[in-house]
Amino acid sequence: MNSMGLALAVLGAVSASLFAGIGSAKGVGLVGEAASGVVSVDPNKFSKVLILQLLPGTQGLYGLLTAILLLSRIGVIGGNAVELTTAQGLMFLGASLPIAIVGLFSGIAQGRTAAAGVGITAKKPEHNGKGIIMSAMVETYAILALLVSILLIYNIAI
Amino acid sequence: MGGTQYAVAVGAVKAMENFLLSNSDMEQLINADTQADFDMILSAKSTENKTLSDVWDMLKSYVGDSRELEILLYRNDFHNLKAVLKAMISNRSPENYFIEPSNVTPETLEEAFRTKNADILPDYMRETAEQAYELLTKTLDGQLADSFIDTSALTAMQNSAGKYGGDFMRKYVDLITVYADIKTAYRCSKMNKQRAFLETAVCGSSELDKKSLIRAILSGTDGLLSFLEHTPYAEAVGLLKESPAKFEKYCDDAVTELAESTRMQAFGAEPLIAYYIAKEAEIKNVRIISVCRESGAGKETITERLRKLYV
Numbered sequence: 001m002n003s004m005g006l007a008l009a010v011l012g013a014v015s016a017s018l019f020a021g022i023g024s025a026k027g028v029g030l031v032g033e034a035a036s037g038v039v040s041v042d043p044n045k046f047s048k049v050l051i052l053q054l055l056p057g058t059q060g061l062y063g064l065l066t067a068i069l070l071l072s073r074i075g076v077i078g079g080n081a082v083e084l085t086t087a088q089g090l091m092f093l094g095a096s097l098p099i100a101i102v103g104l105f106s107g108i109a110q111g112r113t114a115a116a117g118v119g120i121t122a123k124k125p126e127h128n129g130k131g132i133i134m135s136a137m138v139e140t141y142a143i144l145a146l147l148v149s150i151l152l153i154y155n156i157a158i
Numbered sequence: 159m160g161g162t163q164y165a166v167a168v169g170a171v172k173a174m175e176n177f178l179l180s181n182s183d184m185e186q187l188i189n190a191d192t193q194a195d196f197d198m199i200l201s202a203k204s205t206e207n208k209t210l211s212d213v214w215d216m217l218k219s220y221v222g223d224s225r226e227l228e229i230l231l232y233r234n235d236f237h238n239l240k241a242v243l244k245a246m247i248s249n250r251s252p253e254n255y256f257i258e259p260s261n262v263t264p265e266t267l268e269e270a271f272r273t274k275n276a277d278i279l280p281d282y283m284r285e286t287a288e289q290a291y292e293l294l295t296k297t298l299d300g301q302l303a304d305s306f307i308d309t310s311a312l313t314a315m316q317n318s319a320g321k322y323g324g325d326f327m328r329k330y331v332d333l334i335t336v337y338a339d340i341k342t343a344y345r346c347s348k349m350n351k352q353r354a355f356l357e358t359a360v361c362g363s364s365e366l367d368k369k370s371l372i373r374a375i376l377s378g379t380d381g382l383l384s385f386l387e388h389t390p391y392a393e394a395v396g397l398l399k400e401s402p403a404k405f406e407k408y409c410d411d412a413v414t415e416l417a418e419s420t421r422m423q424a425f426g427a428e429p430l431i432a433y434y435i436a437k438e439a440e441i442k443n444v445r446i447i448s449v450c451r452e453s454g455a456g457k458e459t460i461t462e463r464l465r466k467l468y469v
Binding site: 035037038045112119 | 162165166167168169170171172173174175176220424425
């Protein structure tokens with residue numbers, strides 16, 4: 001059994017959840033700081049700023065989804081790990097990189113945008129939706145990266 | 159994470175900006191029939207931040223110690239230094255002359271002079287305190303000591319803004335310095351002050367060079383005005399000729415306009431500094447209305463004197 005191939009594929013799953021998770025943690029944390037500031041002055045705005053805080057959290061979920069799909073594809077989930085060549089392992093590692101890298105950076109960028117949106121909610125709560133839309137635009141690229149990662153994971157021949 | 163400083167404080171400040179008094183609130187205050195109405199309008203919109211000390215305490219509670227924000231209080235610190243020095247020389251109590259908020263407590267200032275130990279003062283005012291004391295005790299010239307301390311305050315602001323401040327703080331300090339220099343220059347030219355005094359009283363900045371300004375002052379008031387008219391501050395100089403009060407208003411408005419440039423910023427010290435400036439203008443306006451109402455000034459006069467608001 002070529003354990004190197006399997007190890008590389010598992011490394012891919014780890015990267016997807018790790019880096020996208022870091023992106024989300026940073027993003028959600030930043031929005032949380034800005035939102036706490038607003039809520040400390042006006043607690044009534046909690047529900048509105050909470051939506052903004054949730055937005056950068058999706059990258060972490062995409063990373064988790066990618067990791068589960070990858071681990072399931074190579075049989076690690078279920079206990080029947082398939083035998084992979086080094087080239088196949090590298091392909092799985094490569095397949096996880098779009099969501100790992102885009103998830104990291106888009107999570108942080110979305111956090112910044114959503115935190116700025118918290119400012120809109122603080123000053124003009126009726127325009128809260130605009131802040132949400134602007135933050136959601138960043139999400140597009142995380143979704144695209146997720147699609148590429150999923151397509152690759154399902155189309156690598158094993 | 160670079161560029162995302164003070165996210166909590168900025169969030170809080172953005173929410174608090176909703177409680178700033180607007181132009182229509184000012185109008186209502188001017189038109190209030192009785193003092194009770196006046197107080198009611200104020201209390202309807204006021205938050206916990208009624209005074210600048212409240213604003214400062216609030217900002218500190220969110221950001222902790224910030225060398226950049228502390229620059230905002232340097233002028234109060236140096237004003238209090240003047241108060242302590244003068245009180246010491248004249249053997250009077252300085253308490254009524256202190257301005258709050260300040261970085262250095264009046265008690266610390268008093269102790270520094272009482273024990274002749276300037277080491278307990280922050281580094282930006284240590285040397286000034288020692289030199290001002292020497293200057294005042296040697297010359298007994300209160301005006302010279304005042305000018306020296308005022309200039310030192312501006313220099314300390316410039317130095318600290320260069321060290322700890324961002325672009326906005328540097329622009330703010332430059333603006334304050336330029337208008338202080340123009341005011342000093344105009345007064346000194348009217349009083350025919352000599353070069354030695356001017357060297358102490360004029361601060362100078364990247365916007366208005368000290369040497370050129372002193373040369374212009376020494377050439378007389380007309381010479382000074384024609385020199386200033388060729389700078390970006392010609393409009394301010396025109397107002398200075400009309401009335402010092404109009405010039406003061408112009409300077410305050412220019413600072414508020416500078417603060418407005420930070421409206422779009424979601425992070426950093428700038429929105430916090432802008433809020434402090436906004437509250438300063440608001441409190442000044444409420445005071446102007448209050449004093450004018452007491453003295454029976456007309457609505458038009460009051461409106462003319464009001465400062466531009468941030469909201």
